[in-house]
Amino acid sequence: MSSVIGGVISLVLLFGAGMLLANTVLGIGIGQQRSLDTAAKTSGMRLRTSISISSAIAVDQGSTTGVTVQIGNDGSVGIIVSSTMDVFVSYTDTTDAMVREYLEYTSGAPGANQWTLTSISPDTFNEGIWDSDETVTLDLVLSPEIKTGTSGIVLVATPTGITDSAYFDAP
Amino acid sequence: MDKVITTALLAIAAVISAVVMINVVLPGVNKSSTALMNANNISVDRVKTVVEVVYAYGDTGTDEIAFYVKNVGDTTINLVDSSEVFLETPTTTKRIPYGSGTEYWTYSIVSAGDTKWSQRATVKITLTLTAVETGIHKVTMVVPNGISADLEFSV
Numbered sequence: 001m002s003s004v005i006g007g008v009i010s011l012v013l014l015f016g017a018g019m020l021l022a023n024t025v026l027g028i029g030i031g032q033q034r035s036l037d038t039a040a041k042t043s044g045m046r047l048r049t050s051i052s053i054s055s056a057i058a059v060d061q062g063s064t065t066g067v068t069v070q071i072g073n074d075g076s077v078g079i080i081v082s083s084t085m086d087v088f089v090s091y092t093d094t095t096d097a098m099v100r101e102y103l104e105y106t107s108g109a110p111g112a113n114q115w116t117l118t119s120i121s122p123d124t125f126n127e128g129i130w131d132s133d134e135t136v137t138l139d140l141v142l143s144p145e146i147k148t149g150t151s152g153i154v155l156v157a158t159p160t161g162i163t164d165s166a167y168f169d170a171p
Numbered sequence: 172m173d174k175v176i177t178t179a180l181l182a183i184a185a186v187i188s189a190v191v192m193i194n195v196v197l198p199g200v201n202k203s204s205t206a207l208m209n210a211n212n213i214s215v216d217r218v219k220t221v222v223e224v225v226y227a228y229g230d231t232g233t234d235e236i237a238f239y240v241k242n243v244g245d246t247t248i249n250l251v252d253s254s255e256v257f258l259e260t261p262t263t264t265k266r267i268p269y270g271s272g273t274e275y276w277t278y279s280i281v282s283a284g285d286t287k288w289s290q291r292a293t294v295k296i297t298l299t300l301t302a303v304e305t306g307i308h309k310v311t312m313v314v315p316n317g318i319s320a321d322l323e324f325s326v
Contacts, residue, residue, distance in 0.1 A: 013189065017200045020200050021200060032211065032214065042243070083284060086225060088239070102239065102293075105283060159243075161223035
């Protein structure tokens with residue numbers, strides 16, 4: 001009788017411990033699988049993203065310099081142009097100082113040291129999204145203005161951190 | 172009668188032994204389970220964290236180096252000031268501490284509308300140094316969970 005009671009209790013104990021461990025291992029497995037899946041998707045997005053700046057042209061705007069940048073999406077995923085993209089410029093100003101600025105995104109007309117999306121061309125598929133083989137035009141406003149006879153550089157980073165850069169000549 | 176008493180005593184002893192075993196084994200299993208789950212959470216966080224240094228430059232006039240790091244992973248990175256920053260110059264390699272001292276780094280989140288280093292946000296790391304040499308440099312940032320990114324650039 002005593003051995004039966006002890007045996008039953010031990011079996012219950014073993015069963016409980018086994019259930020707890022199995023639950024833990026299952027939870028770990030599911031969590032790992034989900035995070036690896038997410039990481040694989042993110043990594044895949046980055047591998048399929050590629051941009052190429054086709055032109056960067058500066059125009060004199062008085063005390064500021066406007067730069068129009070055209071960038072082609074030569075990857076295979078669409079990109080949403082927004083504040084999650086980064087635009088950097090580096091140039092020499094009229095006082096011979098080196099200027100390095102992170103330009104802030106704006107959805108309206110850009111002010112000093114801001115940039116905006118002007119157009120996506122063509123935009124017949126997935127309107128508003130910068131799809132593969134489409135070209136975006138960004139307008140930048142640099143302050144102070146760039147020194148005449150010099151060149152500056154613009155670097156653009158997509159939301160997934162893929163970058164391209166190009167030189168532009170002072171107007 | 173004797174047999175009944177003996178059986179009862181043995182039964183009581185068996186129950187007490189089983190209870191003692193439960194009190195010893197179950198907490199241990201529970202602790203192991205918790206430790207495994209915690210280790211898994213840390214591992215999951217590391218898998219989801221990806222950062223990329225997108226731009227860097229140095230200024231020999233102000234003795235500053237700045238670089239921009241983008242969070243391209245799937246999680247918000249907290250405790251940015253607990254990150255590690257290393258600088259390789261043409262002549263030396265050094266760890267730059269955060270906040271204060273002779274040489275230190277500070278940060279600011281430059282992405283509009285972001286107060287945390289969330290997904291797709293960019294931080295600017297500014298290194299205040301005693302001197303900035305010309306030549307090829309390399310900056311490395313290691314975020315609190317050990318994920319790192321680096322970029323070589325020229326001053």
